[in-house]
Amino acid sequence: MEQTQALKALLEDQSLETVLILPHNMPDGDTLGSCIGVYHLIKQYNKMGYIVLNDDIPSNLSFLFEGELKCVKSDDVSDVAFDICIAVDAGETKLFEDREPLFRKGKHTVCIDHHKTNTHYAALNIVVVEASSTGEIVYMLTEELGCTINAQSAEGLYAAIVTDTGSFRYSNTRPLTFSICEKLVATGFDFNRLNVEIYQNKSYEKLLLLNRVFETLKLYCDGKCAVVKLSKQLIDLLALSEYDTDGIVEFVRDISGVEVVVFIRHLYDHAHKVSMRSKYNFDVSEIALAFKGGGHTKAAGFKSDDTIENIESKLVEAISKALN
Ligand code: 5GP
Ligand code: MN
Ligand code: MN
Known part of the structure; x- marks a missing residue:
């Protein structure tokens, strides 16, 4: 993808150090899992990533955030000047309106998304409508950039794909979806735990x-x-x-x-x-x-x-x- 080269240039620019990663409001598995994938991707370029969200994380997805990985609130980063701002799985800025000022303040804005009604609101828009999920796009970007996917990132991206495809039942599922998932599952994250946490966890x-x-x-x-x-x-x-x-x-x-x-x-x-x-x-x-x-x-x-x-x-x- 031509946009991958533009993203690569931003990531390789060592003067750009801080990255704001934005899930959409009322977050779902795709937006949160994709943010985790982006977080691990940008780390490989020695950047400092902040996933900023003011809404609560749904209880069946909180297991994705472990170790150093966490979401912070807008107020926690009010003194950070962001070099790169990446909105993830949001077709328009209304879907993160509480954090739009933060996004707009950044030097470079990027949108990674798969909605066909995407309004191309960033300077760099990586919108792949054929992709089952934003998680699938983040996987492809990571691969094209020659970066690695660790088990935590794979768990996030698999959660993104499995939730947006309704466990591979919806017609957005394509052959590539399965080949990507094969590689994600092969990283060895706890597959049974992921399914129990997401789907078998209702009160x-x-x-x-x-x-x-x-x-x-x-x-x-x-x-x-x-x-x-x-x-x-x-x-x-x-x-x-x-x-x-x-x-x-x-x-x-x-x-x-x-x-x-x-x-x-x-x-x-x-x-x-x-x-x-x-x-x-x-x-x-x-x-x-x-x-x-x-x-x-x-x-x-x-x-x-x-x-x-x-x-x-x-x-x-x-x-x-x-x-x-
Ligand atoms: P849900 O019903 O799960 O909230 O949303 C279904 C899909 O429609 C999601 O992919 C979501 O991004 C999109 N969607 C829901 N509400 C809006 C909206 O107000 N604007 C836009 N652009 N997309 C929306
Ligand atoms: Mn979503
Ligand atoms: Mn999605």
């Missing part, structure tokens, strides 16, 4: 509470569109945290005949977060773009200050039109 009480969320499930468009909702009242009643409902939207997609799923949930104040998923050919990123969001063909989203009921009716209308 019994929280799992039972999800019944109440499934009760809101409605089908539209002859069963092709499913909508599931999580209001502020239900969040408060069930004492759910922002990550307790992870996986719900994918679970609803498992219903036979459902082509598009919409999950609308309360975020904070009047803000709602919308997640959409599709199964075959329906492009949810087009719908998300119309609502000022973005994403991938089969996984996209946006934020809105509208009421849950309004979001639901506007989306069902847009989806119903697009399905016909």
Whole structure:
């Protein structure tokens, strides 16, 4: 890749010492695992990396951060002048808006991402839409730069790939995804622990509470569109945290005949977060773009200050039109 050479020039420039590594807000496995891969990559060029995140790390991903590896908050690095700022797995700056000033202050800005709606907001944009995950891109960059991948980095990159591909079930999975994973697993990280931590680690009480969320499930468009909702009242009643409902939207997609799923949930104040998923050919990123969001063909989203009921009716209308 031509961009790899541009990145190489930045990394080989020994006058550039500090690197800001930014995951997106409400971080997932891809953004966190890819940041770990980037952290270990830049270390090989004698740079000092800081993964800066103000949100909490989901409890099923905290095992990735061990030893010297940690996330720090914006306030902890307020006196650091960053030479290189790398945003990871974020299609637009809104997805790290709390840290955008920090990103913009850097001498050189880089974006490593795979979203087709990426807005190319950095000076150097390494955007590979065909890649299953940003983790896959970080792997390729590391290989092209002739750098090594240690077990901790491999664990992060594998976590990135396995979560963004839904354990290799989604159509973003390509032959290369498997060859990369073969090499990652061969580094010898604890494969069983990774799977138990990420997938077999749910609280019994929280799992039972999800019944109440499934009760809101409605089908539209002859069963092709499913909508599931999580209001502020239900969040408060069930004492759910922002990550307790992870996986719900994918679970609803498992219903036979459902082509598009919409999950609308309360975020904070009047803000709602919308997640959409599709199964075959329906492009949810087009719908998300119309609502000022973005994403991938089969996984996209946006934020809105509208009421849950309004979001639901506007989306069902847009989806119903697009399905016909
Ligand atoms: P999720 O539903 O898991 O939050 O998001 C699904 C996909 O859509 C992710 O890859 C995410 O980056 C993207 N996405 C969600 N919300 C937004 C948004 O407001 N803007 C953009 N550009 N992408 C979004
Ligand atoms: Mn992500
Ligand atoms: Mn991703």
